[in-house]
Amino acid sequence: MDTNLIFFSLFAVVAAIQFLYWVVVFSRFAFKKPHESQQADLLPPVSVVVVGRNEAENFKKNLPAILNQDYPRFEVVAVNDQSSDESEDVIEKLQLEYPNLKLVKVPENDKFWNGKKFGLALGIKATEHEHLLLTDADCYPSSPDWIKEMISGFMGGKELVLGYGDVEKTGGFINALSRFETMQTALQYFAWSFWGMTYMGVGRNLAYRKSLWFEQNGFIKHIHIPSGDDDLFVNAAAKVGKVGRVAKNTAHTITESKTTWKNWIKQKRRHFSTSSLYKPHQLVLLGTFGSSMLAFWPAFILALIFTDGTLQHLVLGLAGLRLIYQYTIGFMASRFFGHKDVVALWPIYELIWVLSGMYLHLVNAWKGKPKGWK
Structure with missing residues (x-):
């Protein structure tokens, strides 16, 4: 397998996982009608x-x-x-x-x-x-x-x-x-x-x-x-x-x-201290999403560098499509959550959030889980 195909395939797998989460999982909530309140x-x-x-x-x-x-x-x-x-x-x-x-x-x-x-x-x-x-x-x-x-x-x-x-x-x-x-x-x-x-x-x-x-x-x-x-x-x-x-x-x-x-960081350390106790299948599903989110942009950059021609156009197309759908889900979810200003810079905050999550897991593993709640 040549270099072009290797890096394209790597990116395509990561992109496919991301599409699965954004298109299938998150849209189930983002496109819902607001809950009807009772008297x-x-x-x-x-x-x-x-x-x-x-x-x-x-x-x-x-x-x-x-x-x-x-x-x-x-x-x-x-x-x-x-x-x-x-x-x-x-x-x-x-x-x-x-x-x-x-x-x-x-x-x-x-x-x-x-x-x-x-x-x-x-x-x-x-x-x-x-x-x-x-x-x-x-x-x-x-x-x-x-x-x-x-x-x-x-x-x-x-x-x-x-x-x-x-x-x-x-x-x-x-x-x-x-x-x-x-x-x-x-x-x-x-x-x-x-x-x-x-x-x-x-x-x-x-x-x-x-x-x-x-x-x-x-x-x-x-x-x-x-x-x-x-x-x-x-x-x-x-x-x-x-x-x-x-x-x-x-x-x-x-x-x-x-x-x-x-x-x-102190607040998030407390929150992260419990996530390792979730059920195994939950950890796999949540971990796969976080890992694919972290891998997406490095895989994209590598694919752009080491592919050319049609494959490079496909890489750009997949990245653009993922970004469009991510923004669509973000702005639809903002009907419930607000904060459209944050949604506008979603990719930037996303990368910082994922890197912060990795750091928090490492700190908790090194220092031990936080004690107390105040």
Whole structure:
């Protein structure tokens, strides 16, 4: 086999894998119609659980936006997880104004489970209702209809509802990268869920039935891992046909992005620490996509250099076609996620994201998985 054909074949294989993911897998979500919301008075009562440690300012800023949701029957369970700041005082003052706000305290004790799971478990056990909606103290809902939109996802006998945890647009490279990473991750977990492989969700915006949590014995399957109260729980609990998906822009929760590379890497290290515990077939499918994404541009450059004539034209055509379809999926997905400015520079952020993922895996392997969640 001559050099022309070798490098063209290498590129063609990588491009074919990419087309399979973008054309088949991701389009299943990107071209979906938005989920239809139900009338709030026809929906069940809800318990919203918010966990925070040393989040006094965020409790003060974000809890009112949750407590003022346009929903007839709901409670908010705010968990103060061993805070040393004024979190407890902030919640107690809000209780004077909002009778549906409940405070759960996690006392300081080194014997408690490392991470967020103990506080979240106490919060869930303190809830009154079957339908749970979870978020974090540093998040606020994108609209007064957040609860209604997310709980509409339970219709049809669903047990678990995936939501989207957005990142606030501010400015700068780290913010843009954070918004891209959030979109790319959500595109994958929403799309794969439509194909029956629900492998993760985000604790910033996640709903499930309380009975499902007890059926799974809470977080006991991965209690030794500080993280994973969201993705590892979803990975274990999700059943085909029992998962709802709500990505409408009125159903988001929003958080501020990290402002420095160091803080962003620290956050992503925690997230990456759980992905190695996914099911083997999930790791293969997700890993194949990431590997082919990383290999695409080097294979393209090599194919351009070492091919000529018709094969070189085919290389350019395949690269252009992949780029067109990638942009199509990105802009269609932005109907749900927003951030069209990031989609416009998708190839650049894509390469940085994949390289960052490799770096994070290497750092976690070298330094060990992060301990704690704050």
